[in-house]
Amino acid sequence: xxxxxxxxLVPVLSVLLLSGxxxxxxxxxxxxxxxxxxxKNEKGKYVGSxxxxxxxxxxxGENTGGGSKSPPVxxxxxxxxxxxxxxxxxxxxxxxxxxxxxxxxxxxxxxxxREEGIMKLLDALDxxxxxxxxxxxxxxxxxxxxxxxxxxxxxDKIPANKILKMLxxxxxxSGEHLEIKTSDVLEALVTKGKEPVVTxxxxxxxxxGMEMENIQRTEPSSAIEANGIAIFKAGKLIDWAHGRSARxxxxxxxxxxxxxxxxxxxxxxxxxxxxxxxxNTKVTPIIKNxxxxxxxxxxxxxxxxxxxxxxxxxxxxxxxxxEEKINKQIKNEVEKGIAKAQENKSDIFGxxxxxxxxxxxxxxxxxNEWNDTYFPELKVNVTVQSFIRRTGLRTKPFLSNxx
Amino acid sequence: xxxxxxxxxxxxxxxxxxxxxxxxxxNIPDEMLSDSLKENVEQMKKVTGNSxxxxxxxxxxxxxxxxxxxxxxxxxNNQFINxxxxxxxxxxxxxxxxxxxxxEDLFERIYAEVVASGEVQKFSNWKxxxxxxxxxxxxxLVDGISTALVVDTRGGETRSVEEPGSQxxxxxxxxxxxxxIQTNISLIRRRIQNPNLWVETMxxxxxxxxxxxxxxxxxxxxxxxxxxxxxxxxxxxxxSILESGYIEQLIEDQTMTTFPTLFHTERPDSTAGNILExxxxxxxxxTPFVLIAPAIFIQFFQAVEDYYARFDIAxxxxxxxxxxxxxxxxxxxxxxxxxxxxxEMVPTRLIIAISAQRDAVPFPAFVEALxxxxxxxxxxEAGIRLPRAVGSTVSIVGALVIGQAAVQAxxxxxxxxxxxxxxxxxxxSTPSYAIAISARLIRFLFMLSAATFGVYGIALVFIFMLVHxxxxxSFGVPYMAPIAPLSPSNLGDTIVRFPIWAFxxxxxxxxxxxxxxxxxxxxxxxxQSRSLKTTADDQGDTS
Numbered sequence: 001x002x003x004x005x006x007x008x009l010v011p012v013l014s015v016l017l018l019s020g021x022x023x024x025x026x027x028x029x030x031x032x033x034x035x036x037x038x039x040k041n042e043k044g045k046y047v048g049s050x051x052x053x054x055x056x057x058x059x060x061g062e063n064t065g066g067g068s069k070s071p072p073v074x075x076x077x078x079x080x081x082x083x084x085x086x087x088x089x090x091x092x093x094x095x096x097x098x099x100x101x102x103x104x105x106x107x108x109x110x111x112x113x114r115e116e117g118i119m120k121l122l123d124a125l126d127x128x129x130x131x132x133x134x135x136x137x138x139x140x141x142x143x144x145x146x147x148x149x150x151x152x153x154x155x156d157k158i159p160a161n162k163i164l165k166m167l168x169x170x171x172x173x174s175g176e177h178l179e180i181k182t183s184d185v186l187e188a189l190v191t192k193g194k195e196p197v198v199t200x201x202x203x204x205x206x207x208x209g210m211e212m213e214n215i216q217r218t219e220p221s222s223a224i225e226a227n228g229i230a231i232f233k234a235g236k237l238i239d240w241a242h243g244r245s246a247r248x249x250x251x252x253x254x255x256x257x258x259x260x261x262x263x264x265x266x267x268x269x270x271x272x273x274x275x276x277x278x279x280n281t282k283v284t285p286i287i288k289n290x291x292x293x294x295x296x297x298x299x300x301x302x303x304x305x306x307x308x309x310x311x312x313x314x315x316x317x318x319x320x321x322x323e324e325k326i327n328k329q330i331k332n333e334v335e336k337g338i339a340k341a342q343e344n345k346s347d348i349f350g351x352x353x354x355x356x357x358x359x360x361x362x363x364x365x366x367x368n369e370w371n372d373t374y375f376p377e378l379k380v381n382v383t384v385q386s387f388i389r390r391t392g393l394r395t396k397p398f399l400s401n402x403x
Numbered sequence: 404x405x406x407x408x409x410x411x412x413x414x415x416x417x418x419x420x421x422x423x424x425x426x427x428x429x430n431i432p433d434e435m436l437s438d439s440l441k442e443n444v445e446q447m448k449k450v451t452g453n454s455x456x457x458x459x460x461x462x463x464x465x466x467x468x469x470x471x472x473x474x475x476x477x478x479x480n481n482q483f484i485n486x487x488x489x490x491x492x493x494x495x496x497x498x499x500x501x502x503x504x505x506x507e508d509l510f511e512r513i514y515a516e517v518v519a520s521g522e523v524q525k526f527s528n529w530k531x532x533x534x535x536x537x538x539x540x541x542x543x544l545v546d547g548i549s550t551a552l553v554v555d556t557r558g559g560e561t562r563s564v565e566e567p568g569s570q571x572x573x574x575x576x577x578x579x580x581x582x583x584i585q586t587n588i589s590l591i592r593r594r595i596q597n598p599n600l601w602v603e604t605m606x607x608x609x610x611x612x613x614x615x616x617x618x619x620x621x622x623x624x625x626x627x628x629x630x631x632x633x634x635x636x637x638x639x640x641x642x643s644i645l646e647s648g649y650i651e652q653l654i655e656d657q658t659m660t661t662f663p664t665l666f667h668t669e670r671p672d673s674t675a676g677n678i679l680e681x682x683x684x685x686x687x688x689x690t691p692f693v694l695i696a697p698a699i700f701i702q703f704f705q706a707v708e709d710y711y712a713r714f715d716i717a718x719x720x721x722x723x724x725x726x727x728x729x730x731x732x733x734x735x736x737x738x739x740x741x742x743x744x745x746x747e748m749v750p751t752r753l754i755i756a757i758s759a760q761r762d763a764v765p766f767p768a769f770v771e772a773l774x775x776x777x778x779x780x781x782x783x784e785a786g787i788r789l790p791r792a793v794g795s796t797v798s799i800v801g802a803l804v805i806g807q808a809a810v811q812a813x814x815x816x817x818x819x820x821x822x823x824x825x826x827x828x829x830x831x832s833t834p835s836y837a838i839a840i841s842a843r844l845i846r847f848l849f850m851l852s853a854a855t856f857g858v859y860g861i862a863l864v865f866i867f868m869l870v871h872x873x874x875x876x877s878f879g880v881p882y883m884a885p886i887a888p889l890s891p892s893n894l895g896d897t898i899v900r901f902p903i904w905a906f907x908x909x910x911x912x913x914x915x916x917x918x919x920x921x922x923x924x925x926x927x928x929x930x931q932s933r934s935l936k937t938t939a940d941d942q943g944d945t946s
Contacts, residue, residue: 001659016855024854026768027742027761032754055759101747102754130747161751 031096034073035160037145038083038121039109045079048086049107049149050098051160052076058157071212072157075150083124100131105160106182107138107145107201110237117235118196119189125182133183136164139230139237141200148201151209151222163224167199170226175259175276176246177226189235193352193363193370197249200228200240233346233371241340248337251298251330252349254281261302261333263325266309274326275305277389285354287362292374294351298330298384307397314395319388327384334382347375433530440469440546447473447542450533462492468509469546478539480558487519488541488554506547513543514552522555534612561586567669567691569836572708579669580691584614587671587686587693591618594675599623605636613644614688618674623681623909623917628878632683632696647687647694654696656876661841664877666698673707681913697877697913699884701897703835704728714902724833725898731830731842735772736853736861738822742768744857760816769854771815775823776847778805783827884912902926 037049051073058072078090087098106125108118125131140148149159156162167179177199188196201224203209209222228240229249241249250256256279262270279300286293304313304322312318341348352370356363366374436443444459451457456477462470472488495517496509514523526532527550536542539557564586567579580587588602599621607615615636619629635654644650651665652658668674669691674684677695685694704724709717742761746754764771782801789797805823809815826846833839845868852860875882885893892908895901904925908918 005659016851024743024857025746027746027754027758028764030746030758032751032758034751053755053758055755056762059756059759099746102751104751132747158755 025097025099029096030099031094033098033100033103034158035105035107035149035163036100036103037107037109037140037149038112039144039146040112040116041079043079045081046083046086047077047079047146048083048090049146050076050078050087050090050094051149051158052094052098053102053158069212071152073152073159075146075210077146083121100128103131103135103160104164105136105138107140107148107163108198109140109145110142110200111144113139113230113232113237115236117237118185118232119235122182122186122189126186133186134181136167136179137182137185137198138163138167138180139198139200141202141227141230141240143202147209148203148224151203151224152212152214153224154215154220157215159224163201166224166226167201171250171255172257173259174247175250175256176229176243178229178250178253178255188232188348188350191350191353192367193347193354193356194350195234195346195348195371196232197253197348198230198232199226200230201225202227231341231344231346231348233344238346239340239344241337244333245336245340248333248335249341249348250337251279251281251334252283252296252337254279254283256281260305261326261329263322263329265307265311265322265325268309271307271309272304272311272322272325273306274302274322274386274388276300276302278302283349283351283354285351285358287359288379291379292355292359292362292366293379293381294354296334296380296382298334298382300326300330300384300386301389302386303390304388304392307399310397310399312396313391323386323388326386326388330384330386331382334384335380338380338382342376342378345371345376347371351375351378433528436527436529436532436544436549436551438547438549440471440544443544443551444471444473446529447533447536450529460489462489468496468506470513471544472541473536473544474541474556475536475539478537478559479541479556483520483556483558484541488543488556491517491519506545510545510548510550510552513545518543518552518554520554520556524553524555525550526553527551534606537612538614557585564590570668570670570673570707570834572670572706572711574711575707576670576672578671580671580674580686580693582689582691584616584686584688587691588616588618590671591675591678591684591686594671595620595678600678603633607636607639607641607650608644609640609642611643611645615644615650616686618678618684618686620678620681623679624683625681625913628697628880628913629683631878632685636685644687646690647685647692650685650687651694656878657874660871660875661844662700662872662875662882663703663835663837663841664698664875664882666695666702666835667692667837668695669693670707676707676710680909697880698882699877699880699910699913700872700875700882701886703838704833704898705896706834709900710903714900717900721898721900727829727832728838728842731826731833731839732846733849733861733865734822734826734829735776735846736849737858738819739768739772739850740853740857740861743854748858757816757818760818763813764816765813767854768819769850771819772822772850773847775805775809775815775819776826776850778809779823779827780843880912885910888912 031050032053032055033050034053035051037051039047039049041047052075053073054070057070076090076093078086078093080086080089090098108121112121125135126133151159153159153162156165164179167177170177171179178197180196180198185196185198188194203222203224205220205222208214209220214220214222228242229246230237231239231241247256247259256276259276261274261276263272263274265271279298281299282295282297284295284297286295311322338349347370352363352366352375355366437446447459448457456475458474458476460472462472470492472484474484492513496513514525524535526535532542532551532553535553539559541554541556543552543554545552561583562581564578564581566577570579578590580590592600597620601619601621603617605615605617606612617629617632617636632654636650639650639653641649641653647667651663651667655664657664666677668677674693674695678684682695682697685696687694704721709721712720741748742757749757761768766774782797782805786794786797786801806820810817810820830839830842833842845864849861849864852864854860856863873881873883873887881888884890886897890911893910893912895905896910904921904927907920909920911918
């Protein structure tokens with residue numbers, strides 16, 4: 001028994017001792033990169049901005065004394081001929097190993113997105129084992145990525161978290177922006193008959209955002225906000241969609257969770273507000289007389305959120321009329337979104353892909369000229385069916401009682 | 404070289420012989436009693452070294468016969484000796500005609516009529532006489548007779564039946580075993596009033612001559628296991644047995660393991676329950692801890708209260724216990740693995756919080772964890788060993804040193820303190836101390852492998868542990884039964900506890916003779932007909 005154990009002890013001990021804590025990295029040797037910004041400078045080199053968390057300044061414990069004087073994140077910038085080079089060059093500035101597993105945001109500068117496209121940038125992100133392809137990707141609208149990465153934000157101390165949460169909440173409540181993951185972009189880029197969309201963000205104010213003062217004010221002089229949806233074609237940014245047309249795009253992509261739809265009533269503009277609580281959009285490709293067509297059917301359900309005019313909601317006829325108006329309004333938005341895409345000749349909805357799936361033989365004919373010839377001319381039939389589930393806590397508005 | 408080996412072997416043999424000799428010197432020479440009273444008394448004094456607690460009472464009544472009672476002070480019931488031996492002899496023996504010829508007759512009369520005790524035996528060899536004397540019996544010697552009367556007068560000071568200290572329950576009987584084997588056997592017998600509850604007593608320990616009893620239900624306990632237990636107990640050759648732990652270590656199946664393969668308990672209800680399942684209780688004189696064989700792994704997670712509480716509650720508490728056992732095994736290891744290898748596994752906010760705490764700590768996570776675990780183990784050990792009056796000092800020092808000062812000094816991180824505390828509390832919530840203590844050891848192995856390989860290492864050690872557990876046996880019964888090997892009909896009392904009315908079978912691998920436990924249709928319910936209720940109400944009204 002003892003001899004058997006002695007024999008066993010040799011391999012066990014050598015495994016334990018010789019391996020020597022394989023790929024061990026202590027937590028205090030890691031620089032947690034919360035966001036990466038990618039730009040190109042005038043020399044044609046890539047510029048990477050790395051937003052690194054200062055853990056001690058984020059966690060407001062008893063010992064740190066609450067409002068710390070130093071910023072919660074530090075930004076290091078480095079340049080290089082490729083992304084790995086940028087990352088390696090950044091190590092000259094940072095005392096710790098850059099750790100990308102907790103990177104929540106990738107910001108791509110508008111300039112680089114327009115001129116060079118995002119194709120080349122994504123390989124390094126996709127290939128790196130630490131980096132998650134579920135990381136949210138955004139485009140810096142009217143700014144360099146570096147500017148956005150540098151902006152300090154109140155409430156959510158880490159700017160990357162603030163951007164992420166902001167995108168999630170705005171996608172959920174207004175439906176004009178989208179949280180797009182790196183993997184979504186990759187998928188759209190490699191699918192024929194589909195182009196990516198990416199939400200834009202911008203920083204109000206100027207360079208002031210990088211000072212601590214920015215978050216010590218009740219109204220930050222520089223704030224980050226979601227702004228528009230970037231439309232890509234062949235990996236390059238070509239246009240921005242804002243407001244109603246942006247929401248139209250989100251409707252077609254079937255990603256509306258909640259939204260507000262205003263309709264006119266009694267000749268008063270936007271006087272009734274319909275709050276969407278759930279919806280489902282179906283996109284059906286058909287081929288009619290040899291030409292491709294798309295049927296879009298939106299089923300939407302919601303409540304009345306506000307009435308600035310008098311209407312009798314006890315009357316089913318009135319409800320029906322309101323519903324019809326809502327249908328029209330939503331149809332209008334959807335058509336706007338589609339028009340925006342058609343005018344840019346970029347099939348961001350993946351209509352082509354649905355033709356590919358449903359009509360593989362016909363698709364071969366369209367395949368090569370889809371974006372430039374067929375998609376812009378595509379006939380899209382939109383039908384909307386809305387349903388008012390509840391009218392809120394009141395049926396009759398105050399306004400019907402006033403003399 | 405060969406010569407050396409040879410010599411070594413020779414030496415070994417001689418050592419073995421020496422031990423044999425040492426043990427045998429304690430044996431009392433097996434001689435017969437003499438017929439002279441004086442000689443017998445002298446022999447007794449000589450053998451006991453004239454110990455001061457050897458009491459010799461000479462009874463010389465009306466100059467008719469020489470009688471001597473010998474007993475050990477403190478082991479006997481003094482009142483009993485006075486009333487039922489000495490007094491009755493004085494009262495009942497008149498001068499006897501032709502004493503010299505009728506000595507035998509007189510001796511028989513004393514044996515049959517005079518001594519008023521339930522147990523009187525005749526012995527004529529010294530070995531038995533002295534053994535009984537040392538066990539608390541009174542020896543009556545009659546002049547001219549070479550046989551001694553041995554009267555059972557065991558008594559003296561023993562601890563009364565109290566609530567067990569190590570296995571407390573909220574609901575359930577309050578009595579616990581004591582140090583007296585008679586009391587312990589009776590406590591079990593009172594619960595199982597059945598002639599099939601068999602007890603076998605034997606003396607183990609060459610010097611101590613400790614009584615060890617095997618208790619089992621004939622017809623339910625597996626005879627093979629009973630024979631095996633008996634065989635192993637009989638083959639014990641040791642000078643002393645001071646606690647059931649001695650027996651446990653001498654009869655267990657596998658010594659190279661941290662897991663206990665015999666269960667021990669202080670509770671008679673738990674023992675009775677185990678005997679009813681076909682297990683064998685080994686009761687050792689001088690300790691309240693009764694051994695139960697064979698033991699299976701899941702048994703160490705079963706508290707008696709599980710059976711007294713309703714099954715839904717019992718089941719959820721079982722789940723909790725298995726969870727806490729796992730926590731006490733892997734919590735520090737998981738923390739080490741996650742903070743040194745798998746930082747991506749933790750939510751961003753949490754890793755930032757941990758990172759902020761760890762910033763000031765000068766040690767790697769493994770050293771930090773080891774430091775804290777060892778400190779905790781020291782505190783725990785000190786807390787047990789210290790006299791109760793000083794005990795609170797340990798908790799104060801411990802709380803201040805671990806909880807506050809170490810964190811403020813930046814030697815350990817607050818997160819580590821939380822992990823160590825959770826581990827400690829989890830390890831205390833395991834009902835069996837024996838298994839909690841083995842988890843305590845294995846935890847360090849987990850920590851070491853986590854520091855080397857991360858979660859991969861934890862998985863490795865976990866697999867090793869499972870394989871080892873599956874390889875264990877307790878008196879031939881697989882340790883992981885009824886999970887591995889799977890015995891579906893017995894799964895009702897493992898991590899889940901089925902309702903009592905669903906316990907139709909006894910554990911199959913333990914008592915294989917008679918598995919049926921309860922009759923059909925044991926599930927209770929409301930009365931079948933409504934009329935039953937109304938008639939009862941009607942009767943109530945009329946009265």
